[in-house]
Amino acid sequence: MNRPPQSPLVTPAGPSACHWSRFKFPDSLIRYASWISVLVFLTYTVEYLDIPLDRLLGMFGRMGTTLSTRYYPPDIGYTLDVGYLSYVVDTIHMAFLGAIFGLIASIPLAWFGSFNMSPSRRWLYPIARLITMSCRAVHEMIWAILFVAILGFGMLPGVLALTFFCTGFAGKLFAEEIEAIDVGPVEAMRASGANQLQVMAFGVFPQVRVAFTGIAIYTWDVAFRAATVVGFFGAGGMGWYLKRNILQVETERVAAILLSIIILVLISEIASAWARAKVMKMN
Amino acid sequence: MAMPLLPDRPGGGNVLPRLAGTSRSDIVAWKDAGMAILEVRNLRARYTVSGPEILKGISFNVEADDFFAIIGPSGAGKSTLIRCINRLVEPTAGEILFFDREITKLPRRELRLLRRDIGMIFQEFNLIDRMSVMDNVLSGRLGYTGTLRSLFRLFPREDIQRALELLDRVGLIDHVDKRADALSGGQRQRVGIARALMQDPKLLLVDEPTSALDPKISREVMALIKQMANEFKVPCLCNIHDVQLAMEFCNKTIGLQDGIKMFDGPTETMNKGNLEKIYAMEVL
Numbered sequence: 001m002n003r004p005p006q007s008p009l010v011t012p013a014g015p016s017a018c019h020w021s022r023f024k025f026p027d028s029l030i031r032y033a034s035w036i037s038v039l040v041f042l043t044y045t046v047e048y049l050d051i052p053l054d055r056l057l058g059m060f061g062r063m064g065t066t067l068s069t070r071y072y073p074p075d076i077g078y079t080l081d082v083g084y085l086s087y088v089v090d091t092i093h094m095a096f097l098g099a100i101f102g103l104i105a106s107i108p109l110a111w112f113g114s115f116n117m118s119p120s121r122r123w124l125y126p127i128a129r130l131i132t133m134s135c136r137a138v139h140e141m142i143w144a145i146l147f148v149a150i151l152g153f154g155m156l157p158g159v160l161a162l163t164f165f166c167t168g169f170a171g172k173l174f175a176e177e178i179e180a181i182d183v184g185p186v187e188a189m190r191a192s193g194a195n196q197l198q199v200m201a202f203g204v205f206p207q208v209r210v211a212f213t214g215i216a217i218y219t220w221d222v223a224f225r226a227a228t229v230v231g232f233f234g235a236g237g238m239g240w241y242l243k244r245n246i247l248q249v250e251t252e253r254v255a256a257i258l259l260s261i262i263i264l265v266l267i268s269e270i271a272s273a274w275a276r277a278k279v280m281k282m283n
Numbered sequence: 284m285a286m287p288l289l290p291d292r293p294g295g296g297n298v299l300p301r302l303a304g305t306s307r308s309d310i311v312a313w314k315d316a317g318m319a320i321l322e323v324r325n326l327r328a329r330y331t332v333s334g335p336e337i338l339k340g341i342s343f344n345v346e347a348d349d350f351f352a353i354i355g356p357s358g359a360g361k362s363t364l365i366r367c368i369n370r371l372v373e374p375t376a377g378e379i380l381f382f383d384r385e386i387t388k389l390p391r392r393e394l395r396l397l398r399r400d401i402g403m404i405f406q407e408f409n410l411i412d413r414m415s416v417m418d419n420v421l422s423g424r425l426g427y428t429g430t431l432r433s434l435f436r437l438f439p440r441e442d443i444q445r446a447l448e449l450l451d452r453v454g455l456i457d458h459v460d461k462r463a464d465a466l467s468g469g470q471r472q473r474v475g476i477a478r479a480l481m482q483d484p485k486l487l488l489v490d491e492p493t494s495a496l497d498p499k500i501s502r503e504v505m506a507l508i509k510q511m512a513n514e515f516k517v518p519c520l521c522n523i524h525d526v527q528l529a530m531e532f533c534n535k536t537i538g539l540q541d542g543i544k545m546f547d548g549p550t551e552t553m554n555k556g557n558l559e560k561i562y563a564m565e566v567l
Contacts, residue, residue: 184409188475191369192482193399193426198433202422206413283413 074255091237095227102166110174135168158235221272314347326377352533399426402484406491412464423481469500
């Protein structure tokens with residue numbers, strides 16, 4: 001049989017081989033133009049908003065004076081009051097419930113909304129993505145305002161607001177995690193005649209279990225941070241105290257409340273980082 | 284779960300009832316009748332509508348005691364061909380008859396029942412790294428196990444017994460509770476073999492079982508697959524790029540090149556000329 005002539009593996013370098021630039025013509029122009037336009041827009045924005053840059057420099061001095069005369073010393077005793085502390089406990093419970101409900105809702109959403117594993121790319125995938133994105137698109141404070149308007153003051157609107165927030169937050173992260181799995185085991189499970197749920201349980205879940213645990217802890221942490229503020233709109237928790245004292249211009253109490261929020265959020269963040277590190281080690 | 288009886292063979296003759304799946308005795312009956320267990324007719328496949336055609340009309344028959352090698356250069360369509368048979372890849376045209384049953388159009392549920400009968404061994408083993416060896420082998424029974432049971436990993440006692448026996452046969456009885464990612468490459472492939480045999484398959488698809496292994500382990504793994512196939516009387520269809528291994532272990536060979544079958548016959552009839560044709564170059 002006639003074999004086609006074998007092409008040499010290395011073609012001799014032509015004259016074009018001496019000219020090389022990392023960014024070829026249309027790309028180089030686009031890159032250059034986009035950098036320029038970002039800079040132009042930045043200057044335009046500053047001009048448009050009429051931001052007095054010189055006042056920015058004086059800001060820190062004035063801020064120091066305000067803080068030291070009005071917000072110092074913080075009224076620590078106020079935050080150690082039983083009334084306030086019970087609101088802190090409420091906040092913790094609210095964050096926990098919101099995170100749990102949100103996580104429960106986000107797991108099926110993540111499954112349906114992950115492109116590689118969705119049982120139906122035509123229907124379930126876009127629907128699940130839409131729900132997750134809607135939950136994210138609306139800020140948690142807006143959810144709180146919305147549910148307070150519908151359900152009235154109390155813990156329920158707060159829990160619901162946090163649930164929606166956590167659904168969007170965890171749903172997106174879970175789905176990304178599922179989309180990043182190795183499809184080998186999935187293929188193996190499918191080849192053995194497993195159904196969709198079995199493929200998820202054996203092919204997918206073991207691969208994402210650790211990451212899911214980390215995300216769940218992180219979700220709780222973020223939910224707690226949000227929970228400290230939703231009360232501002234009457235959705236339960238310590239945010240209500242914050243609002244009341246701001247309206248009453250009780251600045252030293254406000255300072256103490258802000259301080260307590262910062263400390264609590266820091267504690268939750270440290271606890272969550274520690275727990276996540278532990279979980280990752282179990283990998 | 285009763286399934287409709289399938290129509291008899293078009294040419295008349297055999298009248299075996301075929302219920303859900305295929306029973307072990309079918310293989311014997313098919314063998315006695317000298318009929319092909321798997322018939323592939325004019326199979327075509329492409330991944331995207333406008334993409335290149337990967338398989339361009341492949342036909343061949345696999346009989347009860349065949350150990351088929353599919354050889355060919357990279358990109359010839361070997362993996363696609365094998366994946367079409369259990370429809371991990373959907374063929375675009377052609378027919379696949381498994382025990383005389385057309386399977387390219389099976390609905391989802393029946394496809395799952397079909398897949399139980401076809402074991403598969405993978406190049407990259409495709410084990411569940413974070414599960415134990417035992418759970419990996421048991422996962423071969425998923426098609427036979429109810430959803431709720433399997434979610435809690437409550438496999439029937441006889442499945443566990445069978446898994447232990449198979450693990451003993453592939454020499455991993457001391458590693459039952461180890462995590463799959465704690466094993467070496469050769470051991471991992473042995474787990475893959477045990478998992479495939481757990482299905483009680485009537486056909487084994489083997490996709491480059493040795494590419495990730497060194498030459499010595501490769502030979503051992505091939506020998507094990509061959510031995511198990513003989514013992515369990517399962518015909519095999521094995522993608523392999525190592526021509527030496529193919530000639531050593533397989534009784535029949537298909538040579539693919541660019542989606543076209545260039546050779547089909549007993550391995551011993553293959554010669555240098557055939558190989559040169561398949562690989563479109565000087566071999567050896």
